[in-house]
Amino acid sequence: MAKAMYLEHYLDSLESLPAEMQRNFNLMRDLDQKSQDLMKKIDKAATDYLNKVRHMSPEKRTNQLNQIESMFSKSREFGDGKVSLAMQTYEMVDKHIRKLDAELARFEADIKDKSSGRQKETAEGKAAAKKKGEKDKKRRKNNKEEFDDEIPKKKKKKGAQAEEEIEIGTISPFPLSTHPSDVLDMPVDPNEPTYCLCNQVSYGEMIGCDNLDCPIEWFHFACVQLKTKPKGKWYCPRCQEERKKK
Template sequence: MTTALYLEHYLDSLEHLPIELQRNFTLMRDLDARAQGLMKEIDKLADDYLKNLKKELPDKKKEQLMHIQSLFNKAKEYGDDKVQLAIQTYELVDKHIRRLDSDLARFEAEIQDKALNSSRIQEETVNASKKGRKKLKEKEKRKKGIAGASSEDETKAARKKQKKGGSVTSSASTGVVGSGATVDSSNIGHPADVLDMPVDPNEPTYCLCHQVSYGEMIGCDNPDCPIEWFHFSCVGLTTKPKGKWFCPKCTLDRKKK
């Protein structure tokens, strides 16, 4: 049940309360006025009785005392009725207070249940999201592991070919160029499909461009070359050259010597 419904039902139950309270207070005031009037009359009769105590006959005295006693009894009845009305008024108000407390307790319990359900749903959603991310990370790790192993195998195979002699390519043919060739590294061009390829951070890089192996590559014949392998396009080669070939850096070093 919503807050508005609780409030609406409670206000409906209070609709007749002011009228009932006003009626009880009016009756209590009327009973109090009657009791006060009787007490004044009793005081007057008591004064007269005391003034004429020695003059009146015993029968007359007895009659006056009985009359005063009856007035006392009547005033006591008015007082008892007023007390009963006060108790009824208290119980009437207390009944509505108890109902209000009960409605508030039920409303708070409903709010707590909704909060618990919302928290449980949120927790389940978070757990499901965490599991999904964990599975996705595990899948990505497996893919990276497979790609890294494949790249490492290709690199090892290329190096084995280099040790056996000659130049190597990463996926096709190899070639050598005559010594003395120079290339401007600022004019290096790369195929668009190669630049768009995702790069494995674990895969080694080569050439002046510091990229992974692709296409036709040539090895520098200087055994101390720090780079070793170069892409054909990066060093200006289009066909398989003849003779020994040295990279631009090693060519400059040889000229200086």
């Protein structure tokens, strides 16, 4: 809707441009024709002067030279007029180009503001989800401790297998950690941006590609076989291949 509004305003401003340009081009064509006709007269007058100069009196020579010079001055005026019209036409078109640039800048700024607002809402939603997750994690931890306290002592000492099951948490009804696949199974906001080779939302630790033209930019540690952030610059698999080709 906003795009259509900007386009409509710009097209309205262009409505008179074709007629103004056509008028200037017609004037330039007329001046060019007048200049060409005048140059023919100058050529004829110059030829006539050279043929008759020996038989002319000094006064007549001066008058004819003054006439030729006057015609040259008039031709120069026609040329200056064409240059002036050309500059006027250029400035007229350039004004609309600058107006288009300004409208595009305003349109991009509006989009950026709206995008920033959505990102802010998403960030607030993430913060709320993180806070809720911490509360759930704390509640699960408390429930696990209560569950362990309720197991009879003689059942805990029944055998090595039971002790091993209790240690690794296989008999606990509450998960002790969250796997990335569990994160991907959770409902995702359709407006949430996606990253990485897996084309999924951000979670856990992520690393940014040092190629400024990288189309993906951010990657999950697990998807690029990283456990810790490497020292120095790091490039994703796709950008590494492109750098090798170059």
